[in-house]
Amino acid sequence: MVLGVVCLLLLVGGFPLVGAPQVYRSGVMLALGIAAALLALWGGWRIGAGLRARLVIGLICTFFAGAGIVVLCQYGSKAVQYAMQGGVMWFGALGMLCTATVGGLFTAIFGYFSYRLMNRRLWLAGIHWSLFVLALGSYLDFCGEVNASAQLPSNGRVTVCEVMTTEGEKVLLPFTLRVDSFTASYYGDESYSLYRRDGEEWTLLGHPEVMVDCLKFEDELWAMEDLQSSPGMPQPFLLLPGEGEQPDRLLMRNERPVKDYAAACHIETEYRGRKEVQDEVVRVNSPLQCKGWMIYLNSYSPMSSSTLVTLHLRKAPGRFFALLGMVGVILCTACWCWWPREDKNSTDKELAA
Numbered sequence: 001m002v003l004g005v006v007c008l009l010l011l012v013g014g015f016p017l018v019g020a021p022q023v024y025r026s027g028v029m030l031a032l033g034i035a036a037a038l039l040a041l042w043g044g045w046r047i048g049a050g051l052r053a054r055l056v057i058g059l060i061c062t063f064f065a066g067a068g069i070v071v072l073c074q075y076g077s078k079a080v081q082y083a084m085q086g087g088v089m090w091f092g093a094l095g096m097l098c099t100a101t102v103g104g105l106f107t108a109i110f111g112y113f114s115y116r117l118m119n120r121r122l123w124l125a126g127i128h129w130s131l132f133v134l135a136l137g138s139y140l141d142f143c144g145e146v147n148a149s150a151q152l153p154s155n156g157r158v159t160v161c162e163v164m165t166t167e168g169e170k171v172l173l174p175f176t177l178r179v180d181s182f183t184a185s186y187y188g189d190e191s192y193s194l195y196r197r198d199g200e201e202w203t204l205l206g207h208p209e210v211m212v213d214c215l216k217f218e219d220e221l222w223a224m225e226d227l228q229s230s231p232g233m234p235q236p237f238l239l240l241p242g243e244g245e246q247p248d249r250l251l252m253r254n255e256r257p258v259k260d261y262a263a264a265c266h267i268e269t270e271y272r273g274r275k276e277v278q279d280e281v282v283r284v285n286s287p288l289q290c291k292g293w294m295i296y297l298n299s300y301s302p303m304s305s306s307t308l309v310t311l312h313l314r315k316a317p318g319r320f321f322a323l324l325g326m327v328g329v330i331l332c333t334a335c336w337c338w339w340p341r342e343d344k345n346s347t348d349k350e351l352a353a
Contacts, residue, residue, distance in 0.1 A: 002032060002035050002036045002039060003036060005032055006029070006032050006033070006036060009023055009024075009028065009029055009032070010024075025142070030139075030142070033135055033138070033139070034135075034139070036131075036135065037131070037132045037135035037136065037139075038132075040128040040129070040131040040132045040135070041128070041129065041132040043125075043128045044125040044126070044127075044128030044129040044132070045125075047121060047122075047124055047125040047128065048121070048122060048125040051119075051121070051122060054117045054118070054122060055118075055122045055125055055126070057113075057117055058113075058114050058117035058118040058122060058126075059126055059129070061110040061111075061113040061114040061117065062110070062111075062114045062118070062126075062331070063324075064106055064110040065106065065107050065110040065111040065114055066107075066327065066331070067103075067106065068102075068103040068104065068105070068106030068107035068108075068110065068111075069103070069107050070103070071099065071100065071102065071103025071106065072100050072103035072104045072107065074100075075096045075097075075099040075100040075103065076096070076097070076100040076103075078092075078093075078096040079093045079094075079096035079097040079100060080093075082096060118335065118339070119339065119342055120335075120336055120339045120341065120342070123332045123333075123335040123336035123339055124332075124336050126328065126332035126335075126336075127328075127329060127332040127333055127336060129328070130324075130325050130326075130327075130328030130329045130332055131325065131329060132325075133321050133324055133325035133328060134321070134322055134324075134325025134326060134328075134329065135325070136318065136321050136325070137318035137319065137320065137321030137322030137323070137324070137325055138318060138322055139318065140316075140317045140318025140321065141316045141317065141318040141319070141322065142318075143317075144315075144317045144318075145314070145315065145316050145317070145318075146165055146171060146314070146315040147165060147166050147312070147313075147314050148163035148164060148165045148166065148171060148312075148313045148314075149163070149164075149166075149298070149310060149311065149312050149313065150163050150177070150310075150311045150313060151308055151309070151310050151311075152177070152178060152179045152308070152309050152311065153179070153303060153306045153307070153308055153309070154179045154180070154181055154182035154263060154306045154307045154308075154309055155179075155305070155306045156178060156179070156180040156181070156266070157178075158178060158179075159176045159177065159178040160173070160176070160177050160178070161173050161175075161176045161177075163313055173291075173293065173313075174269060174290075174291040174292075174293075175267050175268060175269035175290050175291055175293075176267070176268045176269075177265060177266070177267055177295070177311075178265070178266050179263050179264070179265055179266075179309050179311075180264045180265070180266050180279075181263070181264045182261070182262070182263050182264070182300060182306070182307040182309055183261065183262055183264075184258060184259075184260070184261035184262075184300070185258075185259045185260045185261070186256035186257060186258055186259055187256060187257045187258075187259050188256055188257070189210075190210060190253060190254075190256070191207060191210070191253075191254045191256075192207060192208050192210065192215055192251060192252065192253050192254060193206075193207055193208075193251075193252055193254055194206055194207070194208055194217055194249060194250070194251050195249060195250045195251075195252070196247055196248075196249050197242075197247045197248040197249065197250070198247065202250060205217075205249070208222070208251065213225070215251065222238060222251060226238055227251070227253065229302065229305075233252075234255060234302065235252055235253040235254070235255055236252070236253050237250060237251060237252040237253070238250070238251040238252075239251075260283065260284070261283070261284070261297070261300060262281050262282065262283045262297070263281070263282050263297055263300075263309045263311075264279070264280075264281050265279070265280055265281070265282055265288060265295065266278075266279055267279075267280070267288070267290055269290065269291060278290065282295055282296070282297045282311075283297060284297055292315055292317075293313055293314065293315050294313070294314045294315075294316065294319075295311055295312075295313055296311065296312040296313075296314065297309070297310075297311060297312075298310045298311060298312045
């Protein structure tokens, strides 16, 4: 019944015509979420009756097996990255490979223990407890989440150490951040358009041919280096003043669809009184993490000499528990669906033991 009411409120908040998104942060939704989380915790305890020790140990082994997979993937990719650089980086690649091997051993050993301890009923209890952990992470985010934004030019000269939150408060960051460079890739090749001014409007005359270092239209040539950039113009342009009865013309580069863009960030922080430097590249849907803060790349806008990059900074104290609960729900649900069934006699023997 509680889950039914929660689903009803979710529908009310997300209805496309007369939805009220404010209901998601209302007191009723918060109370129902706490009630559903406590019921999920109690339900997992009831389902695991008689096998609660196996349930707890099995879930711990599953956690370590999953952590081993993460270590194997993260440090394995670092080992490949260092090995490709060659030279003295081979020693770093060897160290990363050893750590990745430890992660693989964790996965094999604790995965075997989890396989021996868990059954379908215990995986169902694990689903309920994972829902509780997910709700716990969401509640911690609700109470302590901080969202802020920062705009930095990609010239490597401007740093930021404090940001303004969405509530208008200044927050001091535990690190300093700057953007050294910005790159963007586009679909298709560069193309240009030539316009003629007719009164208050601009009429398209055609598309000049792109040469090696110049543009050609009929019998006229223009050097690409003559094109200028301006904050009010989205693309480089060249204004061609008219002479006599010939009207003004405008040569402009056409805007291409963006394929991907990334910003190279330089982060400086301190660890036990020692300065640490981190140079990373942030992309869309590939944020950076530093001192509990997540740094997302939101958008950008061209400037005269560089690019103005908009970053979103988020501190979420419940992120670990939320991710742990999500992965737990997915894993436990898959195991509950496809785990081999046990006969009733073997289950009764386990309970008796």
